[in-house]
Every structure is written in structure tokens, then in C-alpha cells.
Amino acid sequence: xxxxxxxxxxxxxxxxxxxxxxxxxxxxxxxxxxxxxxxxxxxxxxxxxxxxxxxxxxxxxxxxxxxxxxxxxxxxxxxxxxxxxxxxxxxxxxxxxxxxxxxxxxxxxxxxxxxxxxxxxxxxxxxxxxxxxxxxxxxxxxxxxxxxxxxxxxxxxxxxxxxxxxxxxxxxxxxxxxxxxxxxxxxxxxxxxxxxxxxxxxxxxxxxxxxxxxxxxxxxxxxxxxxxxxxxxxxxxxxxxxxxxxxxxxxxxxxxxxxxxxxxxxxxxxxxxxxxxxxxxxxxxxxxxxxxxxxxxxxxxxxxxxxxxxxxxxxxxxxxxxxxxxxxxxxxxxxxxxxxxxxxxxxxxxx
Amino acid sequence: xxxxxxxxxxxxxxxxxxxxxxxxxxxxxxxxxxxxxxxxxxxxxxxxxxxxxxxxxxxxxxxxxxxxxxxxxxxxxxxxxxxxxxxxxxxxxxxxxxxxxxxxxxxxxxxxxxxxxxxxxxxxxxxxxxxxxxxxxxxxxxxxxxxxxxxxxxxxxxxxxxxxxxxxxxxxxxxxxxxxxxxxxxxxxxxxxxxxxxxxxxxxxxxxxxxxxxxxxxxxxxxxxxxxxxxxxxxxxxxxxxxxxxxxxxxxxxxxxxxxxxxxxxxxxxxxxxxxxxxxxxxxxxxxxxxxxxxxxxxxxxxxxxxxxxxxxxxxxxxxxxxxxxxxxxxxxxxxxxxxxxxxxxxxxxxxxxxxxxxxxxxxxxxxxxxxxxxxx
Numbered sequence: 001x002x003x004x005x006x007x008x009x010x011x012x013x014x015x016x017x018x019x020x021x022x023x024x025x026x027x028x029x030x031x032x033x034x035x036x037x038x039x040x041x042x043x044x045x046x047x048x049x050x051x052x053x054x055x056x057x058x059x060x061x062x063x064x065x066x067x068x069x070x071x072x073x074x075x076x077x078x079x080x081x082x083x084x085x086x087x088x089x090x091x092x093x094x095x096x097x098x099x100x101x102x103x104x105x106x107x108x109x110x111x112x113x114x115x116x117x118x119x120x121x122x123x124x125x126x127x128x129x130x131x132x133x134x135x136x137x138x139x140x141x142x143x144x145x146x147x148x149x150x151x152x153x154x155x156x157x158x159x160x161x162x163x164x165x166x167x168x169x170x171x172x173x174x175x176x177x178x179x180x181x182x183x184x185x186x187x188x189x190x191x192x193x194x195x196x197x198x199x200x201x202x203x204x205x206x207x208x209x210x211x212x213x214x215x216x217x218x219x220x221x222x223x224x225x226x227x228x229x230x231x232x233x234x235x236x237x238x239x240x241x242x243x244x245x246x247x248x249x250x251x252x253x254x255x256x257x258x259x260x261x262x263x264x265x266x267x268x269x270x271x272x273x274x275x276x277x278x279x280x281x282x283x284x285x286x287x288x289x290x291x292x293x294x295x296x297x298x299x300x301x302x303x304x305x306x307x308x309x310x311x312x313x314x315x316x317x318x319x320x321x322x323x324x325x326x327x328x329x330x331x332x333x334x335x336x337x338x339x340x341x342x343x344x345x346x347x348x349x350x351x
Numbered sequence: 352x353x354x355x356x357x358x359x360x361x362x363x364x365x366x367x368x369x370x371x372x373x374x375x376x377x378x379x380x381x382x383x384x385x386x387x388x389x390x391x392x393x394x395x396x397x398x399x400x401x402x403x404x405x406x407x408x409x410x411x412x413x414x415x416x417x418x419x420x421x422x423x424x425x426x427x428x429x430x431x432x433x434x435x436x437x438x439x440x441x442x443x444x445x446x447x448x449x450x451x452x453x454x455x456x457x458x459x460x461x462x463x464x465x466x467x468x469x470x471x472x473x474x475x476x477x478x479x480x481x482x483x484x485x486x487x488x489x490x491x492x493x494x495x496x497x498x499x500x501x502x503x504x505x506x507x508x509x510x511x512x513x514x515x516x517x518x519x520x521x522x523x524x525x526x527x528x529x530x531x532x533x534x535x536x537x538x539x540x541x542x543x544x545x546x547x548x549x550x551x552x553x554x555x556x557x558x559x560x561x562x563x564x565x566x567x568x569x570x571x572x573x574x575x576x577x578x579x580x581x582x583x584x585x586x587x588x589x590x591x592x593x594x595x596x597x598x599x600x601x602x603x604x605x606x607x608x609x610x611x612x613x614x615x616x617x618x619x620x621x622x623x624x625x626x627x628x629x630x631x632x633x634x635x636x637x638x639x640x641x642x643x644x645x646x647x648x649x650x651x652x653x654x655x656x657x658x659x660x661x662x663x664x665x666x667x668x669x670x671x672x673x674x675x676x677x678x679x680x681x682x683x684x685x686x687x688x689x690x691x692x693x694x695x696x697x698x699x700x701x702x703x704x705x706x707x708x709x710x711x712x713x714x715x716x717x718x719x720x721x722x723x724x725x726x727x728x
Contacts, residue, residue: 047471056464261485266458270456
């Protein structure tokens with residue numbers, strides 16, 4: 001997936017600087033680390049080499065990657081959407097309710113979930129753009145709101161077929177088999193979640209790096225006032241970024257729902273921090289030092305490789321958090337310490 | 352100036368590389384098969400682990416170890432699962448099973464991808480510990496279809512995956528043990544109280560037994576309270592307190608989960624009823640033993656299993672299944688009764704002393720064979 005993109009990105013980036021060792025390290029260090037780990041695991045763990053392992057790793061990565069790409073959109077305009085995990089969790093409950101309680105078809109559930117995601121994004125935009133609440137605080141409030149609200153219609157229960165409803169009747173529907181295919185199906189050997197992840201990553205990269213709108217979003221992120229004076233409609237762009245984030249998170253939730261096969265109320269709980277981590281790791285890829293789609297996707301894959309590899313080496317679960325922390329730290333060192341470019345992550349948040 | 356900065360950068364670069372190397376190095380030491388975590392966990396929970404001698408030559412595939420399996424666990428965190436995992440790992444080492452341990456950290460979606468990875472990783476057997484039926488069932492069937500035997504611990508899959516071996520601690524036996532002691536202590540025709548939370552699979556299975564006892568003893572159930580929260584003991588103490596104020600004439604209370612029992616016991620103390628109202632529970636821990644053996648404690652009996660022994664017995668079930676010797680598809684691990692009198696008579700103050708006083712907690716004879724060295728705790 002990455003070869004073409006890498007070459008293009010690298011081409012545009014190297015033009016201005018003369019190449020020395022440190023520049024090389026900043027640009028390719030992270031990719032090199034990824035490749036090194038991949039080769040190391042592949043050489044030492046026979047099971048890691050299996051193509052089925054690769055695909056289940058990418059499947060696992062796809063959910064974090066998609067949520068991270070949405071988060072990247074909001075980071076580009078200088079914000080941070082803390083509600084992505086909760087949105088994905090809500091998507092799981094909405095999908096389960098649509099199919100199990102209202103006995104609707106799978107495609108209805110998909111439409112309902114995406115609309116719900118867009119609405120949450122719009123709600124965030126309302127808080128941030130119109131009510132002028134700082135991004136972090138607004139999305140934190142949204143996170144708690146939807147974490148709780150999603151449980152109201154289901155009385156705090158996980159929604160699965162055979163659920164007893166409030167009036168004592170049994171829920172009439174179940175997860176449809178076509179909906180379950182979102183996670184279980186595949187295009188040739190490539191599972192659908194990986195296909196969805198790839199398509200969203202490419203579209204996001206194209207949108208941010210190759211369109212006028214993407215450039216305006218970066219301009220807003222680095223200096224909203226200057227962007228406004230230059231004629232950009234800052235509020236609208238921010239609103240779009242948050243709605244994209246909501247929709248992406250709900251798509252991640254669709255994959256989760258299909259994977260779990262029931263309205264698990266704990267779904268999405270661990271997603272937020274993982275999504276933040278891959279987006280931050282992504283800023284260091286290719287020495288770009290700003291949030292970017294290619295980096296986020298690669299960051300997600302690197303963390304997927306590390307988690308799969310360390311699991312196969314029987315690292316206890318707590319060591320996996322240590323590994324994630326080290327990866328993030330190394331990425332931050334590449335970005336902040338080694339790079340000559342001025343680094344910008346999240347623009348100043350007035351706290 | 353430039354040199355200074357360059358030196359500093361080199362130092363930082365070195366640090367970065369060091370960090371990366373640390374990850375790799377840590378990986379190497381784990382890979383060598385010397386599982387230090389397991390050993391530590393085991394010594395924390397047991398005084399001495401002994402292994403029975405294998406009396407016969409091992410059948411295929413155990414004649415050519417290591418036999419590679421995967422354990423796909425919903426969550427390995429918490430005292431119970433730490434002990435369960437530690438027991439299973441020790442038993443695996445004793446038989447010559449090499450395991451890859453997947454821990455989804457209570458993330459059901461991650462457990463699903465873990466299962467997929469395990470199926471594709473070339474193992475000859477998979478143990479699935481806990482998880483959601485709807486999530487795991489299709490994957491368990493995928494594994495069985497790929498010719499990989501699956502042993503389940505405590506997920507209801509008998510209907511959707513009848514070819515998997517389903518193991519569970521016998522909640523019915525635990526409830527029976529505790530309730531038969533209660534019947535013996537207080538007799539028939541008594542007023543009784545009940546503390547339980549329905550909708551949680553093991554507690555539901557205990558509930559079925561309770562209803563039988565109430566019907567047949569017969570007892571008159573004066574109250575039924577209980578809620579599942581983040582602080583079960585404290586929150587249920589308030590509920591039972593209120594229920595006891597309304598019904599101080601009950602003779603005994605059944606609270607079939609130790610956190611519920613602890614809450615019940617403190618409510619009994621609160622109402623100064625420890626002379627007349629007795630508590631019966633399920634499960635035991637160091638803290639529970641302290642409560643049970645306190646002066647004048649109303650907690651008269653509990654029934655329990657040893658999570659270490661259960662983990663080991665599940666691993667032996669995997670071994671039997673791989674050797675083609677496991678015929679039943681359902682395996683229940685029996686519990687044992689622990690009475691207050693037994694604890695006091697033997698001056699037992701903690702789990703280690705309890706294990707040595709009650710060798711039947713070991714389950715060493717359960718799910719074993721003459722070619723299997725059973726671990727004991």
C-alpha cells in the first residue's frame with residue numbers, strides 16, 4: 001500500500017533541504033523502525049509470517065486506524081475530538097438496536113449509524129464553532145454525554161438477540177448475516193475491514209494533501225486568524241472536520257459491531273487513547289511534523305505489528321501498554337528533538 | 352556551538368535507539384521459553400507447587416513435545432484470572448504444551464481478532480476463556496472446521512458449537528454444597544433472606560438451585576435484594592441493612608457470591624443480629640477467611656473452587672482432547688464446602704493453609720490420566 005505514496009511524499013518533501021544523516025533519520029527513521037520490527041518478528045516467529053496473521057493484524061488495526069484518521073481531521077484544524085471512542089461505542093449500540101429491537105435490515109443499521117455519527121459531529125461543531133467552547137472541553141463533554149445516553153434506551157444492557165424488552169416481550173430481530181459480513185467477508189484474500197480502512201486512508205490523504213480544502217484546513221490549524229483574514233470560512237471548515245471525525249468513528253463502530261455480533265456496551269472503551277496515539281505517532285512519519293493521513297495509517301499499522309508480535313511472544317498484557325508508550329515516545333523524539341522543522345501537533349488549546 | 356548541539360543530538364539519538372533495542376531485547380528473553388511472569392505469579396499464590404508423576408508413556412501428540420496451542424482469553428486481569436492463568440501455564444509446562452497467550456483485556460472485538468490470529472497461526476488446539484457467545488461462537492466453529500479442537504471455559508456455546516469441549520466450574524454444585532449446609536444448620540420451615548443479582552450467568556445458575564431449596568425445604572423467602580455495582584460489598588450492605596430492619600426474624604441469608612456475602616455479614620453486624628441470623632456464601636479468599644473466622648461471625652459456610660486448580664484442569668482437558676481421550680463435551684469442575692467450624696478447628700487464616708488442609712481443592716484427579724503429570728497447589 002505504502003510504496004507509491006511514500007515515493008510521492010518523499011519527492012515533495014526532500015526538495016527544499018539538502019540531505020544529511022539526521023534529515024534521513026527524521027524522514028525515514030519511523031518507517032525504518034516499522035520495517036525493522038516487521039522483519040524481526042517475521043524472522044523469529046513462524047506464526048507471524050502466516051498471511052492469515054497479517055490479515056487479522058490489519059483487521060484489528062483497521063478500527064483504530066479509521067478512528068485515528070477521523071481524529072487526524074480535527075487535529076489538522078487545530079482541535080482534538082475526544083469523543084471518537086464514545087461515538088464508535090454508540091455506533092455499536094445503534095446498530096444493535098436497529099437490527100435486534102427494531103428488526104431492520106443490515107443496510108438500515110449502516111445508514112442509521114452513519115447518520116448518528118454525523119449528528120454527533122454536528123453537535124461537536126455546534127459547541128465549538130457557535131458556542132465557542134474550546135475543542136478539548138466540548139468533545140470531553142460530548143464523550144460523557146453519549147457514553148451515558150447510548151445506554152438509556154437499552155436500560156444499560158448489552159443488546160443481543162433474545163433480549164427481554166421493558167414491556168416483557170422478547171426482542172424480535174437479530175444481527176443479519178449480511179451485516180456480519182462487514183467483518184467476516186473479504187475481497188479476494190483481503191478482509192472487508194482492511195479494504196474499508198485502505199479506501200478511507202487514501203481518500204483522507206487525497207483530501208488533506210491534494211485538494212484546496214485540505215490546504216485551507218492546515219492553514220486554519222496553524223493560524224485561524226490569518227486564515228480568516230485570507231478569506232477562509234473557518235467555522236465551516238471546523239464543522240466539516242468534526243462531522244468527518246464523527247462519521248469515521250461511526251464507521252469504526254460498524255466494524256466493531258459486526259465483529260462482536262451484539263450490542264456490547266463496553267465496545268469502543270479503549271479506542272480513544274489508541275486513536276490519539278496513532279495520530280500522534282503519525283505526525284512524525286516522513287518528518288512532516290503535522291497531523292497527516294498517511295502517517296496515521298502507518299502509525300496504526302506499526303502499533304498493530306508490535307501488538308501482534310509481542311502477543312505471539314507471550315508478553316503479558318501490561319507490557320503491551322509499555323510498548324505503546326515507548327513507540328509514542330520514540331515518535332515524539334523524532335518529531336520534537338531530532339527534527340529541524342517547527343513541530344505542530346494540537347494548536348494551543350486555551351485551558 | 353554546532354558541535355555541541357550535534358553531540359547533544361547524538362546522545363538523544365542513542366537514547367532513541369536504546370529504547371527500541373530494549374523492546375527487542377525484552378522480546379528475546381521472553382522468547383527463550385523462560386516464562387518469568389508465570390513463575391512469579393505462581394509463587395505469590397502458592398507455597399509449593401508439586402507435580403504428580405506420570406505413570407505411563409504419553410500418547411501422540413505428546414510423545415513429541417512441544418505441542419503448540421493458543422489460549423484466547425477475554426481478560427487476564429484481576430486475582431481470579433491471574434490465578435487461573437498461572438495454574439493453566441504451570442500445567443502446560445508440566446505436560447509439554449507450548450502456548451501462545453492472547454489476552455484481549457476485556458475488549459470483545461480484540462478477542463475476536465485474537466481468535467482469528469490463533470486459528471491462522473498453526474496451533475493444534477485452542478482454549479477460549481470467557482467471552483461473548485455471539486462473538487466467539489462463529490469463530491469457534493471456524494476453528495473446528497479447520498480441524499483445530501477447541502476447549503471453552505465458561506462461555507455458553509453448547510447450542511451453537513456443540514463440537515467444542517465446554518468446561519465450567521459447577522455453579523450448581525457450589526450452590527448445593529452451601530445450601531445443604533444451611534439446611535442442616537437451620538432446618539426446615541424457617542424464614543430466610545436472599546441476596547443475589549440476576550442476569551449474570553454464574554449467579555443465574557446458582558439462583559436455580561436456591562429456588563429448589565426454598566420450594567422443597569420449605570423455607571419462606573422474606574426478602575430478595577441485591578445489585579451489581581463497582582462496590583458490591585458496600586452497596587449491598589445498605590440494601591441488606593434495610594431488608595433486615597424490615598425482617599429481623601429471618602434465620603439465615605443466602606448470598607451466593609463472596610462480595611455479596613461480605614455485604615450481608617456487615618449488615619447483620621450493623622443490626623446486632625449475628626447471634627440469630629446466619630450467612631451462607633459462595634467463593635473464598637484471604638479476606639473472606641478473616642471475616643468468617645472473626646469472633647462471633649455469622650458467616651457459617653461457603654463453597655468454593657481453587658482458580659489455580661481450575662486453570663490447570665482446563666489445560667489437562669485440552670491435553671485429553673488432543674490425545675483423543677476426551678469423550679464428554681461438557682466438563683463440570685466440582686466445588687468443596689468450607690465451613691466456619693472447619694476453619695476454626697484447623698486454625699486456618701489464609702488460602703495457603705486452606706489449600707494444604709483441603710487437598711481436594713487441587714482437582715488433581717479431575718480430568719487427568721496416567722500419562723498426565725497433574726500440578727498441585
